[in-house]
Amino acid sequence: MITYGSVCSGIEAATVAWHPLGMRAQWLAEIEAFPSAVLAHHYPDTPNLGDMTLLAGKVLSRAIAAPDILVGGTPCQAFSVAGMRSGLLDPRGALTIKYVELADAVDHVRAINGQPPAVVVWENVPGVLSDRGNAFGCFLGALAGEDSELLPPGKRWADAGCVYGSKRAIAWRILDAQYFGLAQRRRRVFVVASARAGFDPAAVLFEREGMRRDCAPGRPTEPSLHPTLTAQGGGALDDREAYVLEPRGVRRTTCVEWERCQGFPDDYTLIPWRNKPATDCPDGPRYKAIGNSKAVPVVRWIGRRLLEQINQEA
Known part of the structure; x- marks a missing residue:
């Protein structure tokens, strides 16, 4: 059985996506109160390690x-790779540094145990590719095992690419949720990296044959099945202001519609909260938690391709 650890877990799109594939979480890590309550409600036997x-x-x-x-x-955020090597943490990029340190710690222990290195999966907003402080180049350099940040060939990092460093091979690609069957536009950068011998991160994120993930799927014509989402972000949930256009006018989307737009089961975030029953769960924290999460079908697609690569090694 393939296992994973999840950090900045939120409401656990990874677990919703990967449990049906036979993958199991050994631990989660989330500090926000409402997402942590969602995790405790759905996964009481999986420890939430917090910080x-x-x-x-x-x-x-x-x-x-x-x-x-x-x-x-x-x-x-940007940080000094050299500073990371000497333990001089830049507080602006502390969580990113800690993420790389965690990946290195996992690989160290797995090597002692005679196990292959772990696979790293990371997600962020596309703006990281054009950050003025070269945050993405710092992250790539640290993951790859280089002594300094990596620099993009132009003014910004491309929407997709690969790096083969002294420590890990790395691939990244922007994926949009609308091309995975969801009724919203949601572009995110996904990074896959590993030091495993024979493991190619590019084979996970890039399709060499078959259907590419840049063609929007056809939508059902029945008005009761894919209402039109409108927002400043073109239908994305990031703006926290998504609406549905109906014959009677415009209304704000419901929490269930947000859950569907992210690929979660209906009422996944409808939980007992602050000593009140699930029926009294407020909408505010539900909207925030759903909007901050990953799109489940995108993560499931990555999970399937990870398993294909890992199983090829067996």
């Missing part, structure tokens, strides 16, 4: 397992 900055030490001390896959979406 991800403490996890590398726990992995090294064998307090927690070193899983096959590390998945998360940390905030990404």
